[in-house]
Amino acid sequence: MKTMMNEGKNQNAPANSPTRRQVIAGVAMTFGGLALGLTKVRAATGEEISRTAESIHQETVFKANRNRVYEALTDTKQFNEVTKIAAARDPAISLEKSPTVISREVGGAFSLFGGIILGRHVELVPNTRIVQAWRVSYWDPGAYSIAKFELVEQGTGTKIVFDHTGFPKGDAETLAAGWKAHYWEPLAKFFG
Numbered sequence: 001m002k003t004m005m006n007e008g009k010n011q012n013a014p015a016n017s018p019t020r021r022q023v024i025a026g027v028a029m030t031f032g033g034l035a036l037g038l039t040k041v042r043a044a045t046g047e048e049i050s051r052t053a054e055s056i057h058q059e060t061v062f063k064a065n066r067n068r069v070y071e072a073l074t075d076t077k078q079f080n081e082v083t084k085i086a087a088a089r090d091p092a093i094s095l096e097k098s099p100t101v102i103s104r105e106v107g108g109a110f111s112l113f114g115g116i117i118l119g120r121h122v123e124l125v126p127n128t129r130i131v132q133a134w135r136v137s138y139w140d141p142g143a144y145s146i147a148k149f150e151l152v153e154q155g156t157g158t159k160i161v162f163d164h165t166g167f168p169k170g171d172a173e174t175l176a177a178g179w180k181a182h183y184w185e186p187l188a189k190f191f192g
Helices: 020-045 066-074 076-087 172-191
Strands: 055-062 109-112 117-125 129-136 145-154 157-165
Touching: 055 172, 066 076, 066 129, 066 145, 066 157, 066 172, 076 172, 157 172
Parallel strands: none
Antiparallel strands: 055 157, 109 117, 117 129, 129 145, 145 157
């Protein structure tokens, strides 16, 4: 007896066995659940570097209101003072080579830490959010990552919820340490 594919049933399959579509859907849901579980485990442990997607997540609280934090990150004069604090610990930072420049406009350019960090503002929501196309000067031409600063009111202070994605594979450890040493610690000193 000849069986045609369009008859829709496998004559040799046991009566209550799952279809191929049900098996594929079950496998997909299992792997999706595992991925979701790994994300929850990473969040629960406080790990700030994703080993699967090369991303950085950091949260830091400052003794300053959201307006003051936003201004420090977007005002040339104020961020230059933050850079001076960082430069005192890192001799690679030279403001003589390239001064701090920060545009206050969406699409505007910035140059930080003596020209080591370059980029453009993608989104500026005063006192709330800063999103930047961000790069280190030695990366390949045209290579940019995304740095996002969410400013969240935390009592009388401000918590920066920071996410950095899209940077070259293998740079996570160096960049995570750099954010702490060149941004968070100097900003904390700047705010006193």
